[in-house]
Ligand SMILES: Nc1ncnc2c1ncn2[C@@H]1O[C@H](COP(=O)(O)OP(=O)(O)OP(=O)(O)O)[C@@H](O)[C@H]1O
């Protein structure tokens with residue numbers, strides 16, 4: 001079910017979207033970010049971290065595959081980028097279960113790389129799809145399962 005759908009024409013629109021999504025991602029919850037290279041997944045995660053009050057810079061975990069940010073209001077934002085994940089089960093080595101059990105809010109770029117693990121470990125999740133159009137706008141659709 002679509003819970004929201006928006007056109008993003010600027011970074012400000014991504015910031016506004018992140019503010020709308022932030023309260024929907026609960027402690028222990030998972031948000032999958034789906035979209036091609038350059039669709040804006042990391043940029044959205046940066047805006048989401050800001051929405052939770054994270055002051056330190058949020059960088060793409062391209063090589064580390066996982067980063068965690070303490071939230072000023074309590075809890076953690078865990079950010080995974082699975083683009084370079086060798087096998088789906090590698091997600092366990094990155095600490096997915098610990099993050100969920102610890103009540104982190106979990107955001108995952110390239111979840112397709114670990115689909116079978118995520119289907120097992122996070123059957124209930126939010127999915128944000130980002131699609132870059134030729135004119136440079138981005139279509140964002142949030143669904144909830
Ligand atoms: N709403 C937006 N308005 C304008 N530019 C944007 C927007 N969102 C992202 N961008 C720009 O698009 C580029 C790619 O964004 P980003 O790195 O977030 O993509 P990504 O989906 O994480 O890519 P990857 O699959 O490589 O991880 C960046 O230069 C970023 O500044």
Ligand SMILES: [Mg+2]
Nearest residue numbers: 041042060109
């Ligand atoms: Mg990225």
